[in-house]
Amino acid sequence: MQPAEKFSFExxxxxxxxxxxxxxxxxxxxxxxxxxxxxxxxxxxHQESFKYTDIPNFPHSTVTGHDGHLIFGExxxxxxxxxxxxxxxxxxxxxxxxxxxxxxxxxLGIETLLVTNAAGALADSYNIGDLMVIRDHIxxxxxxxxxxxxxxxxxWFGPRFPSLSDAYDxxxxxLAMETARSLGYTSFIREGVYCMVGGPNFxxxxxxxxxxxxxxxxxxxxTAAEVVVARHCALRVFGLSxxxxxxxxxxxxxxxxxxxxxxxxxxxxxxxxxxxxxxLVGRLDSGGSSxxxxxSEETDKATYQNGA
Numbered sequence: 001m002q003p004a005e006k007f008s009f010e011x012x013x014x015x016x017x018x019x020x021x022x023x024x025x026x027x028x029x030x031x032x033x034x035x036x037x038x039x040x041x042x043x044x045x046h047q048e049s050f051k052y053t054d055i056p057n058f059p060h061s062t063v064t065g066h067d068g069h070l071i072f073g074e075x076x077x078x079x080x081x082x083x084x085x086x087x088x089x090x091x092x093x094x095x096x097x098x099x100x101x102x103x104x105x106x107x108l109g110i111e112t113l114l115v116t117n118a119a120g121a122l123a124d125s126y127n128i129g130d131l132m133v134i135r136d137h138i139x140x141x142x143x144x145x146x147x148x149x150x151x152x153x154x155x156w157f158g159p160r161f162p163s164l165s166d167a168y169d170x171x172x173x174x175l176a177m178e179t180a181r182s183l184g185y186t187s188f189i190r191e192g193v194y195c196m197v198g199g200p201n202f203x204x205x206x207x208x209x210x211x212x213x214x215x216x217x218x219x220x221x222x223t224a225a226e227v228v229v230a231r232h233c234a235l236r237v238f239g240l241s242x243x244x245x246x247x248x249x250x251x252x253x254x255x256x257x258x259x260x261x262x263x264x265x266x267x268x269x270x271x272x273x274x275x276x277x278x279x280l281v282g283r284l285d286s287g288g289s290s291x292x293x294x295x296s297e298e299t300d301k302a303t304y305q306n307g308a
Contacts, residue, residue, distance in 0.1 A: 007096040007103070009156050015057045015100075016107035023048045025072040027079040029281060030110045030235075032086050032101075032226060034117035035063070035262060037242065039270045040277060041082035044073025052085070059097050061085040070101075076282030081108065088221055089141065090200035095148035099229040103157060106233040112172075112284065113230045114277065118266050119218040119241035120202070120257065122211055123192060126218065126243050129269050130188045131276065133176050134168050134239030138195040138216050139224035146198070148225045149232060158232035167231050172238040172284070179280045185272075192217030194241055196224035202257050208247045219247060240277070242269055 025048060033041050052058045052068040061068035067084040074080070087098045105113065119132070126132070141147075153160045173191065180189040195211050197203065199221035203211065211219055218241050230237050244265040245257045 007100065007151070007154070009154050011057055012100070012103040012107055015055060015104045018056050019050065019070075019104070019108065022050070023072050025079050025081075026109055027072060027081045028109060028111045029075075029078055029080045029114065029284065030105045030108075030112070031080055031082045031114045031277070032116060033082055033084050034086065034115075034220075034222065034242070035244075035259075035266055037116050037118070037266055037270055037273060038067050038084045040116075040274045041069070041071045041084040043274055043278065044071055044075055044080060044082060047071055047073040057100065059087045059093055059100065061087065062091050063088065076278055078281050078284065080281065081105070081110070086222055086226070088200075089146065089198055089225070090221060095141070095146055095225045096151070099148040099226050102226055102229040102235070103154075103233060106157060106235065110235060112236045112238070113226075114238045114240070114281070115223055115226055115230075116240045116242065116273070116277070117194075117220045117223045118244045118262050119194060119220040120245045120247040121218055121243045122195075122208060122247050122249070123190075123217040126190060126192075126246070127188065128243055128245060128265055129272075130190050130243040131180070131185065131273065132190040132192050132194070132218055132241040132243060133173055134194045134223075134241060135173065135191050136168060136193050137224045137227065137239070138193060138211075138214060139228065140196055140211075141198050142196075142224065142228065148229050158234060162228075162232045164228065164231060167227050167237060168239055169236045172236065172280075175283055176238065176240075176280055179276065179283060183276060183279060185276065190217070190243075194223060194239065195219045197221055203247055205248055205251055208249045212249065218243060238280075240273070242266060242273055244269075
């Protein structure tokens with residue numbers, strides 16, 4: 001079990017205060033950019049960028065395709081903060097550390113989290129390059145006892161036993177599908193179930209068949225743990241997978257998948273995903289609207305309004 005002090009409110013507040021002291025931007029939307037999807041963060045206007053290595057208590061990215069910068073800026077008139085690169089349990093990080101930025105986001109005043117990933121298709125009808133709006137997830141590490149909420153509960157953030165039956169916000173999912181139709185993306189937009197596995201190896205054929213039989217449409221090595229903590233913090237969540245490969249479920253095939261191939265598809269499809277998310281952010285309601293604090297007193301009230 002993880003030591004409580006490692007993910008305490010005080011440690012999260014130390015990181016949040018460090019960031020708040022260095023930017024006047026007060027975003028309400030956070031975006032996590034998955035493998036190879038960093039160009040979305042680069043599209044923010046009026047950027048202020050911080051290296052993960054400079055931010056107190058922040059983990060460091062160690063995977064190709066995850067740059068390691070926290071970028072504040074404006075997207076479609078909304079103030080946002082983007083993680084250009086995320087963390088994974090296969091890097092050796094405990095899940096409380098993988099999800100540490102989510103609690104920091106809560107203290108920054110974030111209300112809506114948009115989380116993206118690169119995923120492999122389990123559903124036979126999916127094609128490489130499809131976008132899958134995440135309806136629900138199967139948190140395989142969580143079912144096996146690896147949960148970011150293990151250990152003493154920080155009541156400031158949320159309850160001991162949070163519900164996940166409404167993990168992915170229905171209204172934002174509906175808005176996303178409407179946005180896809182308006183952009184002419186209906187031929188490659190999907191809505192399905194994402195399964196998180198620990199990695200770093202890609203799935204065996206037997207594992208792929210098992211996951212598909214459990215109801216998973218796509219599989220990857222991230223996201224579910226972040227969503228668990230986001231919902232524990234009462235953030236609204238929207239998830240989107242870019243389908244970068246078809247997971248092998250046939251013993252007769254000689255096809256294999258590799259990380260460089262995943263990154264290649266991500267980079268080619270990044271402009272489409274960027275257009276989609278940019279349009280979606282522009283359509284979000286006041287829960288994702290921008291605001292600016294003008295004094296430390298206002299900042300404290302807005303950021304820690306539920307009690308510190």
